[in-house]
Amino acid sequence: MSPPATDLLSSSHLLMVGAGGIGCELLKTLVIAKATRIHIIDLDTIDVSNLNRQFLFRNKHVGMSKAIVAREAALAFLPPARRDQCSITAHHANIKQPEFGVEFFKQFDVVLNGLDNVDARRHVNRLCLAARVPLVESGTTGLVGQVTCHVRGVSACYECKPKPTAKAYPVCTLRNTPDKPIHTIVWAKDMLFKQLFGGDGVVTDLAEAENNNNNTNNEDSNPQEEQTNADDVAAKFFKPEEGEQPYDFLVRVFRRVFVDDIVKVNGMDDLWEKQGRRRPVTLPVDRYKSNDAVKKTASANDAKEGESSPDNEVLGLSASAAAALGYDDDHAVSFGCKSSNADAKEKCATAPPPDHDAHVFLASGVRLLRRKLALASSRGSDDGVAFDKDDALATEFVTAASNLRSRCYGIPRQSVFNAKGMAGNIVHAVATTNAIVAGLIVAEARKVLRYVAAAEGSDERAAVASKLRDTYVVPFPQCPGSKYCIQPTSPEEAHAGCYVCGGGAGGITLSLDTNVWTLGELASFLKKKLSMHLPLLETDEAGQLYEEGDDLDEDEVERYETLAKKRLAELPGDGIVDGTTVNLQDLSQDFNVKVVVRHVADLDEEEYPELCIWDVEGGIQPVANAPAQEEAEKNDGNGASAAGDDDDDLVMIDEDIEVLTENVQAPPAKKARRV
Structure with missing residues (x-):
């Protein structure tokens, strides 16, 4: 330098x-x-x-x-x-x-x-x-x-x-018609794991399926009261009954999600009329419910003797259940076994016994439940166990549950290593x-x-x-004798329609059902979608409707909490309805943007998982996948760009590197320059 x-x-x-x-x-x-x-x-x-x-x-x-x-x-x-x-x-x-x-x-x-x-x-x-x-x-x-x-x-x-x-998956796909490994992993992590091991009051979409099956049509009933009662019934099923042993509880859950629910879904004939869609099959729960080795592993405490901890019970219930069962190969599909015998190891890695997933599901599930109960006892409140990709039991349970569901639907099963990467969004x-x-x-x-x-x-x-x-x-096949290099390009010019640096010139339209969405749901959605820190929301007709911050007065907090529960169409100033412009500010970011709301009813959840349509004028809205790399511009015979050499350009080549580049942002080919 x-x-x-x-x-x-x-x-x-x-x-x-x-x-x-x-x-x-x-x-x-x-x-x-x-x-x-x-x-x-x-x-x-x-x-x-x-x-x-x-x-x-x-x-x-x-x-x-x-x-x-x-x-x-x-x-x-x-x-x-x-x-x-x-x-x-x-x-x-x-x-x-x-x-x-x-x-x-x-x-x-x-x-x-x-x-x-x-x-x-x-x-x-x-x-x-x-x-x-x-x-x-x-x-x-x-x-x-x-x-x-x-x-x-x-x-x-x-x-x-x-x-x-981040990719959003329709709940009905996750719950009824998964066809990819990521579907079963998200189901296992965000529905089953959270429902079983989350804190008091947690009701996921898995439990809502139970609600729908138990609701009755009564013209004189109160829908909101019925929903609350149904939530209580659903949550109760996913908790151990009084006197029920943790292992018996996990067997009951196994029967529910891999047998009973599969039978119900099979009865929905309209889901399987689509050509090529395979009906799911149930799993043989009876062959797993009385396995002594699994029961012993599930009940064991692996804390080292004399090890001190604020809660030795919790410490001992953090160890790997799969390893205790002898399934210690994280890179093998469905919990393979490492072995000194090469033939046995290869056989286990390529075609592991299907029972491995069921064994790990029960053993890790029991340990997680015991940990949850131990934590609740020591804390004095049931805050549950949150999923953590670095928690061996959590990743084992999610992997096992996902693989079992994949067996039901004929989806390829995964290793712990691969499932951990998908569940934890690991790059x-x-x-x-x-x-x-x-x-x-x-x-x-x-x-x-x-x-x-x-x-x-x-x-x-x-x-x-x-x-x-x-x-x-990036990959650069045009580099003679190599596949990869570092490719400098001229920076993009500012986008005139950018709603961040373009002075608010870019318009945003949000289409949703204003009779269903509440103000709180809208504020939460916009905060996440626009990466705002302390959003302030107002309309010309009603003035300020929502604000976040530590400096709010008690009466302001009470007012905003009350308004947050109201449907958009019921808000003051004739509500937020079709054509209303919502003014958003974040003073902590010096950020302002306008969002025009359009009323659209009955959006298809399969096509619009967020139940809304987000449209940014000028095409600068976030995209699900970055574009694939275009062909780089042609170079002359000595490898130099036709644009000429530049002292500040640098190319580094490594002929031995191999890399997958799916979903990686590529530089604009028309501006590629190299020396």
């Missing part, structure tokens, strides 16, 4: 958001490059699963703040003389806390993002726009990564371009990719700092702006 670039880094004030996989590599690179004024913000603590790629952390750091430990580890790289000159401030905090507002951001010359979720990225993007501070964004997935540069007035903001959104990270991306962030940051240092309107600033690049680690 040239001396001028080093001088800029050492004299500039930098904000790093995120101290995880990319953040560790980035902080190390910044310190080595002689950056001296750095703030780091990260809410997360160190987990054992981080240690394989977040190299600033060690076993002794597990449970400690990522930001604080990263600071200490990075400073340790430096000799004492330089250590005294390097100021690194660590914040173990949430970037959305009020102290990290627009005024806080204004003190920095550039913000460097190493976050792992779109919601937080949008929040930082809006603060950078409001504070007029450039943002260098980044992300990796496996061996694919990208670094993008966002400078107000020069390039697009982070939200100008479509981003992948497998590679340390090398993080290191490459961190280096690219610093390379781009030094250009941004040159831009900031140049006089506004000067030729120098314009020249530096032309050097800014978005850089992608």
